Amino acid sequence: MTAYRTELGQVTYNPQTRAYQALVSFHEAGETTRVPCALPLPLDTEPGVVASALIRQAREIRRDARVPLISRIRAAAAPDRIDALAHRVAARRPGPAPLGA
Numbered sequence: 001m002t003a004y005r006t007e008l009g010q011v012t013y014n015p016q017t018r019a020y021q022a023l024v025s026f027h028e029a030g031e032t033t034r035v036p037c038a039l040p041l042p043l044d045t046e047p048g049v050v051a052s053a054l055i056r057q058a059r060e061i062r063r064d065a066r067v068p069l070i071s072r073i074r075a076a077a078a079p080d081r082i083d084a085l086a087h088r089v090a091a092r093r094p095g096p097a098p099l100g101a
Contacts, residue, residue, distance in 0.1 A: 004028045006058075008051055013043060020050050024058035035061050 009023035019040040026033045035058040041050060 006055055008055055011047075011050060011054065014038070015043075018043075020045070020054065022054045024055055026058075026062060033062060037061070 005027040007025040007027065009025065011020055011022045013020055017038065017040070019038045021036070021038045024035050024037055026035070037054045037057045039050070039053050039057060041053070
């Protein structure tokens with residue numbers, strides 16, 4: 001069975017747009033997908049209502065592939081790519097200058 005988890009990031013209220021905003025992360029099969037969400041709701045909306053509405057919006061966006069910006073990270077592959085990049089950067093760096101040069 002595949003483990004699946006939904007995580008709601010920090011929820012903020014943007015007074016300029018009068019909307020609650022958050023980044024919702026979906027963790028499934030070693031991959032993380034992050035979806036930015038914004039909902040125009042009154043400032044006095046109950047926190048539980050805001051949280052469930054943001055998660056529902058993120059699920060709909062993800063399902064319909066309507067998100068203009070989405071981030072996907074493969075959990076197992078990311079450290080390998082970071083290590084490979086670090087080795088390439090280190091190989092390009094010049095060594096220390098010889099003393100007296």
